[in-house]
Amino acid sequence: MKKLLFFICCLLMATASFAQKKPNLFDADQPVTWLGLDFSQMKFIGEATQWKDAGEITNSQLRDKFFPAWNELFIKEKDKYKVADAVGRTEVDYAIDVTEKANNSLKGNFFENDGSLYQTLSEQKVSALVKKYDFKGKTGIGMIFFVEGMSKGREHASMWVTFVDMKSKTVLLTKQMEGKAGGFGFRNYWAKTFYNVLKDVKDDWNDWKN
Numbered sequence: 001m002k003k004l005l006f007f008i009c010c011l012l013m014a015t016a017s018f019a020q021k022k023p024n025l026f027d028a029d030q031p032v033t034w035l036g037l038d039f040s041q042m043k044f045i046g047e048a049t050q051w052k053d054a055g056e057i058t059n060s061q062l063r064d065k066f067f068p069a070w071n072e073l074f075i076k077e078k079d080k081y082k083v084a085d086a087v088g089r090t091e092v093d094y095a096i097d098v099t100e101k102a103n104n105s106l107k108g109n110f111f112e113n114d115g116s117l118y119q120t121l122s123e124q125k126v127s128a129l130v131k132k133y134d135f136k137g138k139t140g141i142g143m144i145f146f147v148e149g150m151s152k153g154r155e156h157a158s159m160w161v162t163f164v165d166m167k168s169k170t171v172l173l174t175k176q177m178e179g180k181a182g183g184f185g186f187r188n189y190w191a192k193t194f195y196n197v198l199k200d201v202k203d204d205w206n207d208w209k210n
Contacts, residue, residue, distance in 0.1 A: 023141045025163050025172045026209045032092045033166070034083045035144045036071045036099035037159075037194065039063075040129070043117045044110050046152030048186065057186065062110050067103045069187050070194065071096050081195060086202040087143065098136055099144060118149035119158050119176070126160050126174045139167040145197065146174075150190055155181045157193035161201055173208065177201070 023030055048057040057066070074081045075094060084092045126146055135142065146160040162174040177200055179193030 022168075022170075023165050023172065025141060026088070028088050030141060032083075032087050032089055032141045032143055032163075033138060034074060034092050034094050034096070035135075035142045036074065036096035037067070037103075038099045038129075038144055038146045039067050039103050039110075040106060040146075041121055041125075042110060042147045042149065043112045043120070044150045044152075045112055045115055045118050045154075047111065048152070059108070059110050063103065063106050066187060066190075068100065070191055071100060071103075073191055073194070081198060082202075083143070083198065086198050086205065088205055092143075095136070095138060095142075098134070098138070098142070101134060101136075115151065115153070118151050118154065121146060121148045121160055121176070123171070123174055126162055127171045130162070130164050130171050131169050133164075133169060135164075135166040135169070140165075141172065142166045145194065150181075150193070157181065157190060157197075159193075159197060161197065175204075175208070 044062070048062075074083065075096065084090060129146065142164045144162045144164065146162055148158050148160065150157045156178045158176065158178050160174050160176050163172040164170065165172055177197045179196035179200070181189050182192040183189045
């Protein structure tokens with residue numbers, strides 16, 4: 001019996017020790033790294049042929065031109081895409097090369113007409129994606145948008161706003177959110193969805209904290 005009690009105590013202490021090492025997402029002193037937009041699960045619902053600046057868009061153009069362009073907006077237009085403000089920090093680090101690596105290797109068809117494919121992820125699926133992710137040796141809190149769908153008919157994009165402990169590859173928090181599209185040109189029209197979701201993260205931050 002004494003050995004059993006000793007084993008249980010050791011197990012509880014180990015569990016408590018692990019929990020203490022888990023980053024506190026809502027501690028403003030804990031740094032956050034913006035990792036970018038992951039499009040590995042994304043489906044574009046409808047045809048992308050009605051933007052005069054873009055013409056008919058192919059799968060390779062979406063991957064090689066527009067995925068990087070949307071990701072780079074967070075770097076080139078930091079005063080507009082205020083990641084730090086959204087997560088209660090004065091500043092954040094940037095490492096979009098993490099999601100760029102995942103996006104650059106994508107193959108297959110991004111375009112679908114089946115509206116039921118607009119939202120296909122879940123908390124469990126996001127956790128599984130994070131477990132397999134290559135964070136390139138980075139540690140601490142990482143922030144990713146897993147984009148699951150862009151719908152021309154809905155004029156919205158759906159994505160999972162996800163915070164991860166990069167060292168243990170575990171999800172700290174993930175929320176499904178939608179952003180309304182808007183603006184001139186294909187790139188800007190869908191870029192608006194990421195901007196709007198980032199604003200909603202800021203608006204909801206205190207509620208998530210509580």
